Amino acid sequence: MANYAIGDIQGCFDEYSLLLNKIKFDSKKDFIWLTGDLINRGPASLSVLKHVFDNRKAIKTVLGNHDLHFLAVHYGVRKLNKFDTLSDLLNFQDIDELAKWLTKQPLVREIKIGKKEFIMVHAGFPKSATKKSLTEVNRKIRKAIKNNPKKTLKMIFDHNRKAPKLLKDKKSLKDWVDWLTRVRAVDENEVMDLRFKGKKSELKDNFKAWFSYDLKIMKKHRSVLFGHWAALEGKTNIERIHALDTGCVWNKKLTAMRLEDGRKFSVNKIN
Numbered sequence: 001m002a003n004y005a006i007g008d009i010q011g012c013f014d015e016y017s018l019l020l021n022k023i024k025f026d027s028k029k030d031f032i033w034l035t036g037d038l039i040n041r042g043p044a045s046l047s048v049l050k051h052v053f054d055n056r057k058a059i060k061t062v063l064g065n066h067d068l069h070f071l072a073v074h075y076g077v078r079k080l081n082k083f084d085t086l087s088d089l090l091n092f093q094d095i096d097e098l099a100k101w102l103t104k105q106p107l108v109r110e111i112k113i114g115k116k117e118f119i120m121v122h123a124g125f126p127k128s129a130t131k132k133s134l135t136e137v138n139r140k141i142r143k144a145i146k147n148n149p150k151k152t153l154k155m156i157f158d159h160n161r162k163a164p165k166l167l168k169d170k171k172s173l174k175d176w177v178d179w180l181t182r183v184r185a186v187d188e189n190e191v192m193d194l195r196f197k198g199k200k201s202e203l204k205d206n207f208k209a210w211f212s213y214d215l216k217i218m219k220k221h222r223s224v225l226f227g228h229w230a231a232l233e234g235k236t237n238i239e240r241i242h243a244l245d246t247g248c249v250w251n252k253k254l255t256a257m258r259l260e261d262g263r264k265f266s267v268n269k270i271n
Contacts, residue, residue: 003113003259005033005120007234007244008227010066011042011085013051015254018267023256027058033111033259035227036064036122036181039089041249045070046088049098056101063105064122064228065181071145072153074099103149107180108138113259117221123228124183126190127213134217137176144173184229186210199231211241225257234264 004023009016025032038052038061039045052059061067070086072078074095080086089095110131111118125134144152156177178194185196185207193207200209211224218224223240230247234255246266248254253266 001029001031003031003033003111004256004265005035005111005118005225005242005244005259006256007035007246007254008037008064008230008248009034009039009042009048009254010037010249011039011045011048012248012254012269013042013044013047014270015248015267016048016051018270019254019256019265022267023258023265027055030058032059032256033109033118033120033225034059034061035120035225035244036062037066037227037245038064039070040066040084040086043085044088045086046092049089049102053098053101060109061105062109062120062122063102063107063181067102067105068153068156068177068181071099071102071149072157075150075153077150077153078157103145104142106138106142107177108134110135111225111259115221116223116259117219118223118225118259119217120225122181122226123179124186124210124226125179125215125217126186127210127215128190129179129215129217131217137173141173141177141180181228183210186213188213197231209236211236211238215241 038048052061069078073080073086107121109120111120155174178192182194183192185193185203187206223242225242225244227245229243230245230250232243234243234246236243242257244255244257246253246255248269251269253268255264255266257264
């Protein structure tokens, strides 16, 4: 039995299948942990989502920003944009079942393997976040999306609001969703630059990578898993903080990390 964490698939089903074959995934004894952004931008969102759904006892995920965008489109809160590749999914006859299942997925997962513990999110979290605060906010967001997806998604995608402020200022659920699914660059006061998508070396002014600060949540037995930031190319240079989005949809690689020993497996994008 083995546990593997896999970075953003984004509809790259062929590469996803190759990676599962490479690690010899057996749904009867192995577990897969996905960092979110299962769909969109790649050519086969429906195939990816169906596979995850059909194997949901062995494959677990958190929600990413592209997953939330799809749900917002499905529930009539947002419109497709010119870069979306969600038509096969939106036109699927059983789309309601897949969408309902997706609304029940969390934004944070805690994974325990022996004495090791992993906190998995799609993008990141504030330096002042604790395991308790992440657990509580995850519960609230998950409940809100599940109970009233349209209302909650409308709130999440209201981008007219000002940038999130300090954690002690009692962030709204929308602010937390931005942290968990969109953050890359952050300043010392926990203000995010949600427009930034570049490399760490391109960060400007007083902004740093969110994981470059002294994270309160980190303990000797605890590691962090995240995706979202393809420009990192899977490197944080910080022990026990693992970036797993290696840019498959951007003609690079799809990567899995075996959680028992940290060994990584990758497949190249098929052109």
